[in-house]
Amino acid sequence: MKKMIISGVTALALLTGGVVGVGGVGSSVEAAQATLKFKDVPSTHWAAAAINSAVEQGYFKGYTDGTFKPSSPVTKAEMASILGRLSDQPNASSPGINNFTDVPEWAKGGVSSAIQKGFINPTSYQGKLDAKASLKRGEMAIWLTSGLATVDLDYKQALSDVTNTVIPAKEYFTGTLITSQKNAVAVAMGTGLMSVYNDKMFGADRTTTRAEVAVLIARYATVAKTKPSNYKGLNELRQVGLTGTNINIIAPKYKKTPENKVSPNVEYSEVTDDFTKVRNKNIITDTQHADLKIKNWIIVNTFAKGTERSIYYPVFVDEGFTLLRGAYYSFPELELNVKNNNMNRLQAGSLLNSATINPMNSPTSDAFAAYGGHVINDFTKNRGVFAVKNPVYWSRGLLHFDKEILSDVSLVSKEGPTYSVIATD
Structure with a gap:
């Protein structure tokens, strides 16, 4: 799979809090240098490399005060618009229809595209995406693994195979993991797409941050071009689920x-x-x-x-x-x-x-x-x-x-x- 990219000034505006310059992204070197100048992203930041790459590819742009705000949350509308612009993501065989009534005008096209590409299933909602709300990690896992299922039918099978598996996250062992998110969390963890925090929580109810999105974009591109059977962890989760x-x-x-x-x-x-x-x-x-x-x-x-x-x-x-x-x-x-x-x-x-x-x-x-x-x-x-x-x-x-x-x-x-x-x- 080729490198997944987004294009256009709109894409740049998605995660900048509305503060964007006029014009294109500029050269890769300029974008990379811009990342290095973010006052709140030192080279020791856990996501520094991913942020650097995401800025270079045009997914993000910093704020006018010289910050990136890596810990700021990302809304559903923003994330859907980014996912809708992944150029190498195939379209779903039977995508749903964008019947959401609460999506802002600027994001309607992006949300429709994310639906077309299999990331979002409108039937899982009640006509409202809650587009302006911060995207939580449990829902993020559902979106990303649904996208993987569109890329490779074996990922779709994996989502079924893990129904009765043991998930290596604290929420599973304490019985607090929402059933509707369990399969997606399992596949996301089995592929290394997402993982637990230091407190052993997957954090399904925690908001997704700009730094996390930068990391997830790169990881998704890698996982999407990898066969599910190549992930030992996912193989284990599937085997435990099935047997x-x-x-x-x-x-x-x-x-x-x-x-x-x-x-x-x-x-x-x-x-x-x-x-x-x-x-x-x-x-x-x-x-x-x-x-x-x-x-x-x-x-x-x-x-x-x-x-x-x-x-x-x-x-x-x-x-x-x-x-x-x-x-x-x-x-x-x-x-x-x-x-x-x-x-x-x-x-x-x-x-x-x-x-x-x-x-x-x-x-x-x-x-x-x-x-x-x-x-x-x-x-x-x-x-x-x-x-x-x-x-x-x-x-x-x-x-x-x-x-x-x-x-x-x-x-x-x-x-x-x-x-x-x-x-x-």
Whole structure:
């Protein structure tokens, strides 16, 4: 895909607060130099390079007082007009009609173009865009990922695949992420188009700033010309959404357990390596203290570096921590139905007697605490006795590769299928 640009004096006016000079953009060198002169954008600013590039390409122009105002919000009308001028963005196959009644005259053409290019779906609104309001990040994620779905149908499929995924953002773990924005946030994060803040929040309700838009313009152009399958993080999010686990991506050496290594009490014709067969199903336990279901199962390799890391690494593991003997972390999300009024966490551990899926332990990292995920301590009181009948929390175990301690991971559902996998050479 070619570099996406906008053109014309109107485009320059979009994000300048209405204070614009007369004439064209000028040369790239002049624009770049202008950026370097912004009093409020030092070279150490986190978005300095992106702002420099955006000014050079004509997306922005500074204010007459020599500032850029990187933290100033961007309105929906302004952003729609910019997106509508991305020259290499294809038109949607069945675009909606601009029936918004609150779009200012100067932005009507830009909004219509953004609709044509698949960024905005008018049917998601009630006839009003709230065009003068500041654009929030959740809505920005929807616009940008809708644009990606127009570029490549596999991005459209990805938006569907992540419906039931685990999103590495605090709002997901605390249950405050709006359902209508969840899929878009997942794809935006899986591609690296958008990410969480230092407080681990995606910030769906936070306004989008001029600096952020400068960064997003460049990132969108890159993502739009990249196949979804090239993003490891997005692949994980899709796999978790579709199957409940990322084990096939992070630990592909774990395959279906051969018949000679499966318990003789298990009918091998019922054995599968498809986790969907046991996801959210009642698992047969060793004791009768509680019923148990596994909602999701996340695997993290603590030895992986850089782009090889799981997208879930920063959620569950503190930076620099590694496990011994080549083990990977196993983080199952469990749902219990406690039957024994005095069941404690030790008895929870006896439900499966598994080092890999251990209901007695939960993540103890500072990272996970920052994301606000539920742990077993949230539901227990004195002496570790459960105070809640139906707790849902994340547990912690180990996925082994050491042959001296290696054993299969087997989950037998009451409905019949047995999920059983073991590490292969």
